[in-house]
Structure formats: C-alpha cells, structure tokens
Amino acid sequence: MDEQYGWYFTAPWDPVSVRRGDAFGFRAAADYFAELLAPGLSNSTFDARWISILSWCLQWSDVAWRNAGGGDLSRRDDQRARYAWLRPLELLWVDRTLQSGQTTGQLRGRRSIERWRKADRRLSNFAMSPDQFRRYRQVGMYGAYRVVLRTIPGLTTGDGWTPDTAARALANLVNDSLPHEAGLKLTHFENGTRWGNWSGGGEARFWEERGWKLAWVKVGGILPTADEAIRKRLPEAERRLLEPALFGAGSTRRITAEVLASAKDAKTHADLCDVLANSSTLSKRIKSSSLALLPDFTRFTDAAMSAMRELWNEINQDAANQAPTVEKLARSRELRSRLDILRHAGADWLRAPNRSEFQHQQVVTHLAESMRDALTPAEQLRVLARHHDEHGGGRRWFREQAGKVVPLVKTTDIAASDYRFRLRPICLLAAQCGVANMNAALDALAQHASDDEEGDIL
Structure with a gap:
C-alpha cells in the first residue's frame, strides 16, 4: 500500500x-x-445541531485525551482510549437536554440517562451495563454522525476525531452559547489534574466530577433540536458555518436538496x-x-x-x-x-x-x-x-x-x-441550513417520519 x-x-x-x-x-x-x-450522510444524520454539539464534544475531549497522554490513533486500542473521553460528553448533553425540560429530539441513550437522573446521578457509567456502555460507541450520538465527521472536509482532519477548522468554529459557537459557569476554558484542564487517576475507566467520572460538573446545574444555550422545530432554520451564525460544509455550491448534496425542493407535486x-x-x-x-x-x-x-x-x-x-x-x-x-x-x-x-x-x-x-x-x-x-x-x-x-x-x-x-x-435526512439538514424550502418534500416523506434506524435502545 x-x-x-x-x-x-x-x-x-x-x-x-x-x-x-x-x-x-x-x-x-x-x-x-x-x-x-x-454522500457522506446516513439515515441517522438529520439534526444539524448535533454536528455543532459533537464538534464541541470532539474539541474538549481532544484536550482531555491529549493531556492524559493520548496522541496516536493508528491502533484500535488507541481509538478506544480516545472515545472513552468523548462518550461521557455525548451523554451529558442528553442529560443537559432533559434537565432543560426538553424531552424530544434525537437523544440516544435517553432511557439510561433517565434512570441515572432518578438515582441522583450516582450510578456509574450513566446507569448503563458494561455492554450497553461499550455499544454506545456504535448506537450513540457519535455513532450516528461519525460518517459526516469523518468524510466532510473541515469537520475533522479525516480521521473522524481531530477537529478541523469548521468543527473548531462550531465548537466555539456552542461554548459561547453556554451560561458562563457551564462554558469550558483551557485553564480548566491546567490545574494539576492527575490524569493517570482518570484514564482507563474513570473518564466518565472525570467529566461528571471535574471536567464538566456544571453541565446540568446551569442549563441554557444551544440544545439538540426538539421535534417540533426539526424543520426550522438554525440561527444565522450557525448556518453560516454548517451550510458551506454540508451544502457547498455545486455539491451533490446541494443539487439533490434543490431537486427535492422543486418536487412540489410529489406525494x-x-x-x-x-x-x-x-x-x-x-x-x-x-x-x-x-x-x-x-x-x-x-x-x-x-x-x-x-x-x-x-x-x-x-x-x-x-x-x-x-x-x-x-x-x-x-x-x-x-x-x-x-x-x-x-x-x-x-x-x-x-x-x-x-x-x-x-x-x-x-x-x-x-x-x-x-x-x-x-x-x-x-x-x-x-x-x-x-x-x-x-x-x-x-x-x-x-x-x-x-x-x-x-x-x-x-x-x-x-x-x-x-x-x-x-432523503429525509438531506431534506431536514437542507431546511435547517436554509438551502431551500423543503416542506413539500418532507410532507411527501411524512409517512416514514423516523429514519433514525438504531433508535434509542439503551
């Protein structure tokens, strides 16, 4: 090779x-x-907001992972170690969404998080069994969007893990939207943390107790899109970052979306x-x-x-x-x-x-x-x-x-x-990014309103 x-x-x-x-x-x-x-999407990729949130998760988990000695992604064991720092942030965003009072949207792992919340957040690994916690890498939020993150230029460097220009900008936008107490800063990770005490199984506990312990105390700011708003445009600042990445001029995704938007008589x-x-x-x-x-x-x-x-x-x-x-x-x-x-x-x-x-x-x-x-x-x-x-x-x-x-x-x-x-994911993403009015096409697809194939099985 x-x-x-x-x-x-x-x-x-x-x-x-x-x-x-x-x-x-x-x-x-x-x-x-x-x-x-x-190209580059999946049937589970239908909320552009999660691309923004996962960019934030990738950025801050990358900081923690590198501080803990990570840096090599060439072996599967290294990739598992990298994901161990990412997974808790995905789940904390689901918790944060529920804490805000929002109960709809793409919230994979919700049932486990609800059990965890009922137990005053004292159960380990977000109330998941070891097998469920392991499988979340496949069926969780990163699993749903990993193809987008890996294949669309500007989101990661091509490895699916390392944030690139667009992802870093989205991560900063998300962080700036958070209440002051819940936003993260590099100084949070420079206070003598003994990273060896958290690596190899304690990553979830690190984020809960040290890394992002105010994730649920201070709610507000950006959240995953609720069901009732799934067809609406995202705020302009977010669209300016997402539209050129997902629907660049002349791209196949943009042309497909525009053709679907033109199908006014399709039922x-x-x-x-x-x-x-x-x-x-x-x-x-x-x-x-x-x-x-x-x-x-x-x-x-x-x-x-x-x-x-x-x-x-x-x-x-x-x-x-x-x-x-x-x-x-x-x-x-x-x-x-x-x-x-x-x-x-x-x-x-x-x-x-x-x-x-x-x-x-x-x-x-x-x-x-x-x-x-x-x-x-x-x-x-x-x-x-x-x-x-x-x-x-x-x-x-x-x-x-x-x-x-x-x-x-x-x-x-x-x-x-x-x-x-x-077709439903590309219509929803196009609507959220302001590419075109996708309502007619989405109405034609309404009989198959859930293409999120893995669903929430945890």
Missing part, C-alpha cells in the same frame, strides 16, 4: 444485537443509491424517487443511468417490506398459537393482497432496462423471480419467508419449519424500516 494512505476505525465492528432495516438483504443496493444522492417517497431519477440537473452531476433503476427498486422494496410487516402481524394475531401454519396465514385477505402487489412490483423490476448491469441486482432479482414463479399465496408466503431467512441481515424475524411459520424474536424486537436513501 502506498505510504500516503492509512486506515482509520471510528467505530468497532461488533454487530448490533438487532440489526435494523435489512430484512431482505437489499442494504447494499439501497446504500448504492444513498451514496449517489447524499410519496416513490414520487420523489421518480423526480430524482428524471432530473436533468442531477444527471449533470450523476450519470443518469446510475439512477434509472431507483423508482422500480424503491417500489419493489416497499412492497416487500409491506408484505413482510403484514405477515408478521398475522403471525401474532393468535396469542394461543404462536406458530400458525402456512395454509392458515395464506387465507388472510390482506396478506394475499400485499403478496399480489409484491408480485406486480417484482414484474416491473424484471422488465426494467439495463437491470443486469446493476452491480447489486442479484438478491433483488432473486426475490422478484421467485415471487413470479410462485403461483399460489401459500407458495408466495414460503418464498418471502425463505428469502428473509437466507438473505436477510441480522436477526431473523421468523422461519418456516414443518409447514408452520415460527417467530424467532419478540414483537418488540422488530424494526420494520423501509429501505431508504437518506
């Missing part, structure tokens, strides 16, 4: 216990379209995909053939998830029989209707021109062909269950065994997110 390149791991590769949103193994195809339309997510695939403006930035399959893909995957959810509902209709037979399930009129819609959407996918040239088409085509060849509702149901079992990502919902469909998880463990391409 050329010496100018290096590898940076900003999150561990341990699997999340319930991997959401890939019931059929279509994630690679969905990510392909998402990266074309909204659904699929309508927006039609507009994107047929946009002459976007085709100047993205090869038009790259998006040609987007409308057929989204309609087929939506139909597959609709049938999947209805099958799951039917399995759980009879509390006395949690493993109904295929024949019984196939008698459901609603399920039969959704399976029929799926077959028709699959036929459209199979007729799509140049489908064979799409590098991620194999798994999608496999389900479409199998549904085409299944002539009865019972056969179609078996096709759906078998494809989910063989190709789905993460924990399986159910499995056909000896003519019955056996649920494999509790009803509360299921997340039935449709396959999405970061």
